[in-house]
Amino acid sequence: MRKEAHVKKANRTIFNQSNQKTNRLEVKGPLRSGAWRKFIGKAVGVAAGIAVAAIIVLSLLLWHPVRAEMHASVPSPQLGSPAFANPIEVHSRAGEKRLRMVMQLINGTYTIPNVGSETLRQFRGWDASQSAPNLSNDQISPGPTLRTRLGDMVEISFLNRIDDTKFPYTFVTDSPPGQSDFGCDKAGTRDPHTGIILPYPGNDKFPNCFHGSSTANIHFHGTHTSPDGLGDNVLVQVLPQLNQPDWTATFNQIYDSGKIPQKWTDLPLDYQTKQIELIKQHDEAAAAAAKKNNLAPPESLAKANQQMIDAGLWPQYLLGAFPNFFQIPDYDTCKNANPPCKAGQAPGTHWYHAHKHGSTALHIRNGLSGALIIESSQEDGYDHFIRKFYGWGDSYGAHEKIFVFQEYDTIQNLERSPRGAGGPPNPGKGGAQVLVNGKLTPTITMQPGEVQLWRLINATEGNGPGIIKNTLFQAPGFTFKQTAMDGVQFSPANYANQPFLTTNAPNGIVPGGLVLAAGNRADLLVQAPTTPGIVAFKSGGATLFFVNVVTGTPVSFPNGAFPPATWTTMPTFLKDLSSPGPNDVINQNSPVKFQWEDGRVGVGLLPKTPLGFPPHFMINGKQFNQTGDIVDQCMPLDGLQDWVLENWTTLAHPFHIHINPFQVVRIATPTARDTYNVYAPPNNFVWQDTIAIPPAKISTNAAGQITNVTPGRVTIRQTYLDFTGTYVLHCHILAHEDRGMMQLVRVVPAGKYPAGCQDHIPEHH
Ligand SMILES: [Cu+2]
Incomplete structure (x- = not known):
């Protein structure tokens, strides 16, 4: 019987643990360097044939935002890079x-x-x-x-x-x-x-x-x-x-x-x-x-x-x-x-x-x-x-x-043995590389001056290398015009202002530029340079893909210029939501707090860290379903609400809510104790369904006790239209979601608000 097999397997694992060894989780050495894709260095030329292995710092720890950075030395031209292909x-x-x-x-x-x-x-x-x-x-x-x-x-x-x-x-x-x-x-x-x-x-x-x-x-x-x-x-x-x-x-x-x-x-x-x-x-x-x-x-x-x-x-x-x-x-x-x-x-x-x-x-x-x-x-x-x-x-x-964009791995970090006593934790076999449509660093071929529509989807787990960084849009010679965020087209004003890609947007740039957290999407019109050559597109130091601009006559278009000078209007239901009125909810005094245990000052897995185990990720002080089958956020149909989202931890958590997109009204990024870089456009708010809440700044005294937390803050404006029902909001770093950073959300007909908020809660584990 299948279930019997599971129980036996579980018992075997526990048995092995008590004997200080496991069958399927043996301590493994670092990846064989020869297994890494090899690249030919441009400087030495193909004829020299000196292979330069991509060097990856394998210090990925699921809960560590800094050490998780992937560093790769990838000179061009690339060798052995597969051709880019859209998924079937x-x-x-x-x-x-x-x-x-x-x-x-x-x-x-x-x-x-x-x-x-x-x-x-x-x-x-x-x-x-x-x-x-x-x-x-x-x-x-x-x-x-x-x-x-x-x-x-x-x-x-x-x-x-x-x-x-x-x-x-x-x-x-x-x-x-x-x-x-x-x-x-x-x-x-x-x-x-x-x-x-x-x-x-x-x-x-x-x-x-x-x-x-x-x-x-x-x-x-x-x-x-x-x-x-x-x-x-x-x-x-x-x-x-x-x-x-x-x-x-x-x-x-x-x-x-x-x-x-x-x-x-x-x-x-x-x-x-x-x-x-x-x-x-x-x-x-x-x-x-x-x-x-x-x-x-x-x-x-x-x-x-x-x-x-x-x-x-x-x-x-x-x-x-x-x-x-x-x-x-x-x-x-x-x-x-x-x-x-x-x-x-x-x-x-x-x-x-x-x-x-x-x-x-x-x-x-x-x-x-x-x-x-x-x-x-x-x-x-x-x-x-x-x-x-x-x-x-x-x-x-x-x-x-x-x-x-995806990461592939067969096992979670917390379920994995470290590499050895005193060594860094085992990052997993594929945990440190981001693939594009299942391929490692594929190459797109473009004509000189060619324009393409790129649809980028961050489908990674969302931590470390999985954060797609703004360096991707700094590829030399290429021109970018963002047309949509999270599947919602820009308003003509945002199309003109390019709030993520330029510093000319109203009230300054969105903190961090165009960074795609897990769950985010971006559409961009991209024009290749007229000069032939191979360009690496990098997220931080890691190359995600290449574009090979071939030799030829620059592409011309019937309507001339790149990009379109004017932009199509927004569908009326995507115009700016009005500001909440006196009867609407503004949760200024009861923010949705993304947090971990009191007293924790950083991520950590091992006994040397302050609390001896990896963080318990919570929203408003509790984990998903921790207090039983309770709807955590209940809203009336057609309700209009401004929510303040707060982040009391030292790593960004991408907030995601299902069913209705929201408008991002304000982003307050802590830069020091009680000090913020604030992005608050007067109008033309960008629609998103996922937004990374900036990390907090945590101050401690000499004894290591917390003296101040300056939380990251995002204000979103949302209305709950057309559909009642029960769903979720959660952190889109999905290991955080699995381990508790999620809330049960319900929209009820206005006549049943709030009486119907806690009726018949579905099981949700
Ligand atoms: Cu998270």
Whole structure:
């Protein structure tokens, strides 16, 4: 039985820890230098043939912002750099206004560039009218790019076909403390100072620990859709099932109806009854496995499901298959519907990734993410405007480059053994390199003076090398014009002012320039220089990709200049939100505080650090679900609110909230004790759905006690339109999210506010 295997594996790990050794977590030496990609130094010339290995400082520690910097010495021209390629694409069927596809979660042995073969999970997807592609491809890649248009239906049959016997300890629920091995993943790390094994989870407590990594779902990051049911529902948990019933006919019945089911009982009876039965069987198998090992059974998933169904809500636990089904709201159409929508989807660069609490970080490091491109529907819309200006026709073709930045690794830092007594922690095999669409430092070829639309998506775990730095936009000879942030086009004023890329923006530059935290996206029109040559695009010191500008006649455009001198107007629902009135909420006196334990002055893992274990990341003094099933932030539908977000730690946390984007009104970056660099434009606020809250400045006295914390502050303005339901806000450094830095959020109808805020809370671990 599968669950038995997990329990045994967990026991074996613990047994090995007590013997001060492990099977799967042995202490490993540094990466073999010969394994690193080699480059030919320009200075010595190709003929000299002297290979210069890229030097990577392997001092990455997940919670250490400074030492995590990746330093690479990469002279050009590059040798052995693969050609850049957009990820494969699944797009809406033109005549049907629908994207109907299969998205399968699989596992296998894949080659990570520079690392070797590893057992990973991957997304593979295809249009449902076609047969499955060859799934034995051993190259890692993001999931397919999904390309839709405003107004389209999205119909994704999500099949979790992971063979969970290939991965350690994967259960999704807990049992009474001390009575069984269900709960957090188990592993060991050796303290280099004492030689003692510090077992994971250590001080982490379920559900705020790494766990449940064979269970998944899909979050559609940046979409304005329902957080409930078959929409952008991240509270649903689809457990793995290698061999599945064929759900094609059942799911097609749902999609073909054209009506999005609003209740569980709206789904075909076949799916309801089979799922209830499958989860019951899963409970029984887990209980039997526990009994065989003299352990208490885990909590019943079937019981949790039944409680939700009885309350008229959606069950959280499903086995193997889930039909994601929602519409991309087109404001130009839905504003005339009955009832009318109040906002639409912003056309732009969005993305998707697995979002099961406890395994989001590991999943993102398995590459379980991909681009979601939503195109405009009208002649003056974002994509139509750009393509018309450059004469690119009805589709971008090779003029568009999609960058899914990812990091690949098979295990979390906290679950990994250090390299040896006294040595730096083991950064993992692929943990220090950022790949582009699954490739290491690929090369884009451009004509002299050519213009392309670049869509950048930071799908890394978000720490250290995963922060895409502003140096990327300082590549010599290239010209950049940012057109969108987080999938929302710039207003004409911001298009002209370029708040991230220039110092001429109102009230000065956005602190840090264009830096992409995990979850951020940016669109830029990029023009190559007319001088041929190879240019490295670097994030800090690390080269992410190259552009090879070839020899030739500079490209000319029908409309001449780069970039367009005028810019298309904003859709009306994306105009500036009004300032909150007396009846709106401004949480000036109750900020959303991103913090760690009182007394902590820095990150740290080992006993030499102040508190002896890695930080417990919290929001407003508690971890996710720490005080039970409580909605942390409840808002009335149509509410307009300004929130102050604060950061009381010494590393930036990217705040992300689902369903509705927000406008960034103010950024206050601490520069010294009680001193800030403030960015506060008077209007034309940039829309984002993810923003890094600047780190705090912490002062201490001679005894090391904290005497002052000057927190980083961001003010966001948001309104909660069109969709009620329960969802989340969280830190997009996903290891922080898994370990507690998340809140449960709910939007209720105005008439049920606040009475309905705490009704029937879904389980969410
Ligand atoms: Cu964080």
